[in-house]
Amino acid sequence: MMGQHTRSESLFYYFRLEDQVPENHLLRLVDKHIDFGFVRKQLKESYSETGRPSIDPEFLLRILLIGYLYGVGGERKLVEELRMHLAWRWFTGLGFDQEVPHHSTFSKNRHGRFQESKVFEQLFEEVVAQCLSVGLVRGDQLSVDGTFVEANASKESRIPREQLAEAAQVNRTVREYLAELEIQNPVEEPTHNQDKVSTTDPDSTYATKGGTPARMGYYNNYLIDNHSCIVVGVQATGARLSEESRAAEDMIARFAKWQGRKPQSIAADASYGNGEFLQWLMDREIKPHMPTRDAVGRTRSPFYGPESFTYLPDSNSYICPSGQQLNYGGRNERNRTFGYIGTRKKCGPCEQRSQCTTGPFRYLAIHMNETARQRARDLRTTPEFGQAQRQRKKVEALFAELKSHNHIGLHRLRLRKLKFVREQFFLAATAQNIKRLVRFLSRPTMSPLPQSVPTLETRYLTFRARMRTPVRSPACTEDRDESPHLAPLLRSHRTCNSRTWQYGLDIRDGSRSPSISLPRI
């Protein structure tokens, strides 16, 4: 008989939140492994000793973190969801008889205590420090990259910079922006240096990356550990390529300070392969695994490149392929090059002139950081370079996770202004790191195989003895038996069943090679 479920509501329930959250739930693991106790210590000075108790800052931080762990955009939506979600209530310690905080509480704390105490940065650093202490992060091989994240502002909100003062009379954001600029009295350039400024988010930059149409946005720069895919450095910058290298230097220096030693190598794409950054890495004896940014004229030029000339340090000159000396002719600050010049007398009668220059004499431009650039070019031929470039793709995967609706969901920023954008990037990276850290800490411990279980090699040798036929490695050309345990033993996916795997010497060429079924380990 078909049953019918009747909707009924009891007046009282005997219910424990603790029982409703599974042991392997993400939030339970986060609660078990991550200590948020530092938040109260960090913010202690920001609260008065007297008066009505405030909302617990750790409680607020836990709610914010849930938003990033589950990709919930906006604090209004977050508190609505929190009201309904059992596991979230359990993680934040919010009982059914307690009221969910108003969404404006987050903004108030963000503008005040959270900003001043840099609590989000502190949380990020605490998690990275824990990753280092448990051995998840090795820290010797790192990768760096930046991604464009769209600002919470439209490109139509831009007005000419000269009209900002006028707009400030009616627009509070612009008024605050100008007031902040006045207070900061910046020695450096503002984050953007644009003719037009957005009145919605004046710190955002009108830019593009990766061939998409130009939009308002920021760059999120990540420095990651290649081995563990943990983000060990985050920096928000204006959406300018020139800021990427500067951000990379800051992040590497800060991370080296934390762990007390420098990384051995840094992998990046060609946008980081400029002379200044390569020189910075060379000065710190860090290997640059990145393509150099050479001028198109150099890479495609049919003429002799700088590598065809030999430098003479004593006379600060170069010897050309036909043995003539090119003397120093000054520096070009704009291109950051030193010039070495031939003469009509030397180059005029030269037989190799057609391979060297189209002019009457050769002008050789050498980049000021040519030694560092050449070092990076030399590293391109090493196997470590290819490996580092493959590992670098992990940053792209992290950026995809950052923007994916199913993960962090930060394809468009929720808050405006650089200081709040910074907060979002720190929280997003922290959420990404926490997921990996708790997975690492809660992995099952590997127990050694019991003595009674034979190793794969022993089982293979037993199989050989039973077969009583000589088995040759596919790589063996001589008509004699190879050492059996050196031959590759491959597993066939076609012939496996629920209890055994089929193994053979070469399973790709059909079933001619002897094979064995072994129980799954």
Ligand code: SF4
């Ligand atoms: S053109 Fe001048 S610089 Fe070039 S190879 Fe001849 S002599 Fe040397």
